Amino acid sequence: MGCRGWRWLALWWTHFFLLWRTTDGQTRYSIPEELKQGSVVGNLAKDLGLGLTEIFDRKLRVASEAGKQYFSVDAGKGELVVNDRIDREALCAQSASCVLPLQVVVEEPLQLFRVEVEILDINDNAPRFPSNEITLEIAESTVIGVRFPLESAIDPDVGSNSLKSYTLSKDDCFNIRIKEAAGGRKVPELILSKVLDREKKAVHKLLLTALDGGNPVRSGTAQITIVILDNNDNVPVFEKTLYKVQISEDAAEGAIIVQTKATDVDDGQNGEIEYSFGAHTSDAVRSVFTIDSKTGNIFLKGKLDFENTSNYELDISAKDRGSPRMEGHCIVHVEVLDVNDNSPEIIVTSHPKPVREDSPNGTVVALLSARDLDSGNNGKVTLQLENKSKFALKPSFSQNYALVTNGVLDRENVSKINIEIIATDSGTSSLSSRKIIPVIITDVNDNAPVFSQKVYNVYLKENGVPGSILYSVSAYDEDFGENAKISYSILDSKVQDVSVSSYKLKVFQIQVQAKDQGSPSLSSNATVHVFILDQNDNAPAVIYPSSAVLGSLSHQRMPRSAKAGHLVTKVTAVDADSGHNAWMSYRVAEATDASLFTVSQYTGEVRTKRSVSEQDDSSQRLLIEIKDDGEPVQSSTVTVSILMEDGPHEPILELRQKAAEPSTKTGRITLYLILSLASVSVLSLVTFLILAVKCMKSSRSSGSCCMRRSDCEDYKNPNRNLQIQLNTDGPIKYVEVLGGDMMSQSQSFRSCMSPMSEYSDFTLIKPSSTTDFKEVISVLDASLPDSTWTFESQQVSEHTLMT
Known part of the structure; x- marks a missing residue:
């Protein structure tokens, strides 16, 4: 490694260790330009207060506002390293300060840090002249002390590394002088120090050297060739050596910039002046400005753009028409004034992530920044929202904002919100721009399932096959995804703390629950009223004569003196079905003498058709069939054996005799x-x-009343349908007490008393769904003689709904 390399390395380490700092809450580093790729700028994680694990977990990334990604982060060490070649002159030209702003973004939670990297100049550019060959024509009559301005050398470096001085090779007639021009620019001037003698030396060749202040010093040279001419010994002189003008960047083409003027004291053609741009004026300047060769007026030729170039320096030459031609120079400094011709720009630093609909106010959705290429007030930008109902902008620093929630979000109402952001600058004629930021609202389980109906009425025939479909209920959940997936279940309904599955009912209700899959899950219930429709699946059951239940034959007695219409007995049957299926009719299927007896179709009363004659058999046999009105018809039969008795052996006479004989037992029974x-x-x-x-x-209230259960009161009073009926039809007397409603088991109480009985006890029996007719009759038979009591009970057919 040479001396130059060691000096460069020492300079780099000096800047790296001594010139980084954190100010105003922002981290700032200073590095020299032209660092190798992978060179460490600083420990970014440590300076930002982040652990090494957070670099990966929180997805740390670096974004450069300059556009090109000059830096990256070493995830393993948390160091900010150089990612690409950094040329300070290309980034900042000859600006005194060159700072690259960086935005460091971390997530979970979302944070933005601003990091500035100052790029320090190194002496990597040597001064150079616009042309390596400079030719001057000087009259030999030129007086001593005349100055000939030369074109300055250019050094892109700044500070101590910039252009510092000029040297001129030794010549008896010329020497060099450095002049400070506007902006600190150093202009070399060639000074005539001795009278020229063309005859002695017609051409002078000098070497002009430009030196910078770097270490080591860099230099550039130009060869000056001076041709000595005769006669025209006065140089055109401008009124000003420096013209300063200002022009707005929106100036129209053809506008006059400034009028330069030079004079030449010579006469004739030696005093006629022609104006032009300097020989080394760039094409970029010539494309924007033009000069009138006769008047020296400078006009605007092209478009000005303050954001591209804010200052121009024009080298103006004035030449006379003498021989040799004499030339004078001046500088025109053009300052371009900014106008508000750039609309502000909205930059999304961190793209928005989906937001939960239950997010609290102040939740950060995205990070934004504003930028305007204009300067001053024209470049100051403010952001605002078109609609502030759900979101707000929270300013942070240096035209950076956080987009946060500012209201109640409801995904079921709006699942995607397009947030329109307006950027407005502070210029006189302010400009604005708009940007749409879409924000997705994610679902939370805040809606319970809703049934299509609160109450369902289902009509079901009894004896259904287990597992058959009873009914379909449906519910809808306004949530999304798992939160909207619904599962259905049946809640175990109870009547008096007993599950309905243990009852056999005509009507019962089921509580159906719809439950979503959210966390925590939500549910709602609906009531299903199940009405069991009767089927004719029960045949009529004979409950009187009681002996007919226990066997197939019932023995009855009657006097031979019985006339037509005499009530022999009454066949009583019940049907466990309901409605038409329980309507019963009676008929004589077979009889010993069909002309002697008849049975009432609807009451079951067995009466004589005619008077009994002496020729009639004393023992008669009847086969009575009982049919219901269902479909298909169900039937049963009972055989009644009738014994005809003569004279005092008739039951009625015996009853009267016994009734006439007072006794303690009959008195008690009568009581x-x-x-x-x-x-x-x-x-x-x-x-x-x-x-x-x-x-x-x-x-x-309703204008109607009924003694039976009605539609309007079926579920209000379970005990209102009570009927008490006293029947004294024929020789059999009985009392009926009927009661029940749709929501409970129908009940019927009937106690029948026969005048032929020698007992007068009155008995009430309350049947239940589990009472067997044989048990009832066996109870009666145990306490009373035959033919004394009849018992009727109506039961409701009940079936448990199976699903």
């Missing part, structure tokens, strides 16, 4: 009977009064 009948009468009266009052109240 019980009276008390029972009185109780029934009082109960009937109270029931009728209650029903009358309810009917009056109901008639006032």
